[in-house]
Structure formats: structure tokens, C-alpha cells
Amino acid sequence: IYLCARDYSMRNNTIRYNYLHDLHGPGLHGVMAIYLDDFTSGTDVYGNICIRASRALLLGGGRDNNIKNNIFIECDPSVHVDARGLGWAKYYFGDGSRFLDLMEKVNYRNPPYSERYPELLTLMDDDPAVPKNNSITDNISTGGRWLDLYDGLDFDVVKVTGNLIGDSVLMRWRRPGANDFSLHEMSDAEVKGILEKEGNFVWEDFPGFADPDKGDFRIKSPIPFSDFRFEDIPVDKIGLFADDYRRELPKP
Numbered sequence: 001i002y003l004c005a006r007d008y009s010m011r012n013n014t015i016r017y018n019y020l021h022d023l024h025g026p027g028l029h030g031v032m033a034i035y036l037d038d039f040t041s042g043t044d045v046y047g048n049i050c051i052r053a054s055r056a057l058l059l060g061g062g063r064d065n066n067i068k069n070n071i072f073i074e075c076d077p078s079v080h081v082d083a084r085g086l087g088w089a090k091y092y093f094g095d096g097s098r099f100l101d102l103m104e105k106v107n108y109r110n111p112p113y114s115e116r117y118p119e120l121l122t123l124m125d126d127d128p129a130v131p132k133n134n135s136i137t138d139n140i141s142t143g144g145r146w147l148d149l150y151d152g153l154d155f156d157v158v159k160v161t162g163n164l165i166g167d168s169v170l171m172r173w174r175r176p177g178a179n180d181f182s183l184h185e186m187s188d189a190e191v192k193g194i195l196e197k198e199g200n201f202v203w204e205d206f207p208g209f210a211d212p213d214k215g216d217f218r219i220k221s222p223i224p225f226s227d228f229r230f231e232d233i234p235v236d237k238i239g240l241f242a243d244d245y246r247r248e249l250p251k252p
Helices: 098-105 189-197
Strands: 013-017 019-023 032-036 041-046 049-053 055-060 064-066 071-073 077-084 133-139 138-144 147-149 158-159 164-166 168-173 182-185 208-209 218-219
Touching: 013 077, 032 041, 032 049, 049 055, 049 168, 077 133
Parallel strands: 013 041, 019 049, 032 055, 041 064, 049 071, 055 077, 064 133, 071 138, 077 147, 133 158, 138 164, 147 168
Antiparallel strands: 168 182, 208 218
């Protein structure tokens, strides 16, 4: 599922209740399951299931995105966030910014845009190349790598809290003050402590799900974190359905 407009005024999209699986592929980064490319902003990603994806969710420099209540299984990583506007894509923010031109075309300083999206009124004066106000909350991730933070991003910019993490590799990240951008495994007590301090739940012996390939995402044993919140995903309603346009469903 791919979104890319390079346009901060494209907002209020929702990606919800999709089952995306077995998406490893060729190339440096394989296949993304949900791809919020080049400054995609204002998008809610809720209640999706991603299994065995090279990058389950890529958030490429945008703002105001909410990644909430998703399940990630054996992904590499589950979530990637970068600040490409500070690196290779910084030319987007030079003289004659494309972003400002596109915002002007929708008359963003006046209703209805100014009322519906007041954040646009100050965006160009608020470090527009920095991916602010993104939140990654209340997700479940296991069996792979949880999080990649690129381009010097840290938890003071990206909100990462309330997630249940059972991955063997916690992060690919350059911690503040470090020179190296490296992998941090579950055995890295310092990074584990940082994630927990941010309000995440790191489960070293995550028991797995009952039968994920058949749509049974019940966790095999009780969750030992009373504060973890997750809304069940209506798996039985995900998928193809018969209607006037699709009269018959393919046989298994």
C-alpha cells in the first residue's frame, strides 16, 4: 500500500484492517507492506496485520502520522522512520519550495483548510524538514526487528510508546552521543531500558500467537503487562467479499 504526493496538504487518509504477508523481495530493502513515501503526512495506520515483510511500515520524512494498534510478525523491521528532508531529500526545502506552492494551491491559509488543518499555518516556520508529531503507539511486534530510526532521529522527535515488543532485535539506531549506526539486540540492556522508559513493554520470552497463518492472533499466554492496551482486529472481516462487482470468490 503506497502513498506519495510530496505534498503536506494531502492529509486525513486512513489505512486500516489489511492483512499483508510474505513480502520479502529482491533489492536492497525488499518490499514495503505500507509505504508512506516522501513526506506523506496526516495518515492513520490502524489495525493492520503485517507478516514477513522486509519493511512492514516505512515512514519517509512526513509529519503527523499515527501508527497504532497494528500487529507485526517476523518483519525486518516492523517500523522504519527517517528524516530524509535533512539528508538526501533536503533539496525539496530550498528556494521555491514545492511544498509551499502546493499548499498555496489549496488556499491553506483560509477555510476550510485553515480550520481543518491548522498545523499547516505554522508548518513552514517549524523546521519543515524534521518529521515532527509522528506517533507509534500500542502495536505488537515479534519475531523480527522492531524499529529503525535513521538520520539521527531520537525519541524526542518520534513518539514511540505503549508498544508490546518481542523481537530478538530491538532497534537499528545511533544512540545519542554514539558514532556508530548499529543493531541493538534484545540482550542490549541499555536500549531495552530506553524503550521501557519511553513506556513500551519489552517481552523477552514472547510466546507467539496461537495460529497466525490461520488468522488466530490470540497470544499463547497471558500478557504480563496490565497497562498494555490493544483492540482486537476483526480478522474474520478482512479479505475479499462477494458483491455486485465480484460475484464469486476464488476457491482456496
